Amino acid sequence: KENFQVAIDGPAAAGKSTVAKKVAQICSFIYIDTGAMYRALTFKALEEKVDLTDGQKLKSILDSAIIKLKPTKNGQRVILDGEDVSEVIRYQNVTNAVSLVSSHREVRKEMVLRQRNLAKNTGVVMDGRDIGTHVLPDADVKIFLRASVEERALRRYKELMAKNILAVSLEKLQEEIALRDKKDSEREVSPLVKAEDAIEIDTTSLSIEDVVDRILALVKERQ
Ligand code: C5P
Secondary structure, three states, X not given: OOOOEEEEEOOOOOOXXXXXXXXXXXHOOEEEEHHHHHHHHHHHHHHOOOOOOOHHHHHHHHHOOOEEEEEEOOEEEEEEOOEEOOOHHHOHHHHXXXXXXXXXXXXXXXXXXXXXXXXXXOOEEXXXXXXXXXXXXXXXXXXXXXXXXXXXXXXXXXXXXXXXXXXXXXXXHHHHHHHHXXXXXXXXXXXXXXXXXXXXXXXXXXXHHHHHHHHHHHHHHHO
């Protein structure tokens, strides 16, 4: 099948992107990080000092934004209007504003169009919050990753430390993650929820390799 689809959803810092990248690499599928697209828009909106409660204004900013996900050897770069924003979109100011930006119906509608377009005619692993429920409802494999909030905060803490962009304590990070999950789960438009037909994997005590292997087995079975 030439356009095999793997949808990976779950709360913040559950390991979605790490696992998705590896599965994509092994299967020679394209990896699409939809969170990066919402982050890129948030970055642009903050730069332009736009009112983040104004969905229409955000949509017009998005209409003029060219967001490219450029595949690299071990992941992808995020290019916004020709500029590499891969690092800056991970900063705290963007992270803490992205749930508000992505809550707007107008914004989501356009993002979903773009995401479906990216998945046309090619095998994809797409990760996000609404991929299995909304963006790719007919995906061949749907995964919902979970992990305790303590474990997720710890993983993100280590990751940010390694990248040298850590600006908060572990405790604060855990609070921020919990708050982002709450906002993403309680929003009106395509909230974070497990698709009925998604396979749930609790990664709290699993290694990355364990999770990747389980997903690869499902891909093989359905390919
Ligand atoms: O995956 P990541 O943590 O980078 O996503 C950042 C934010 O983008 C999420 O907290 C959520 O508000 C939003 N998002 C979304 N729908 C997606 C992917 C991300 O609303 N499919």
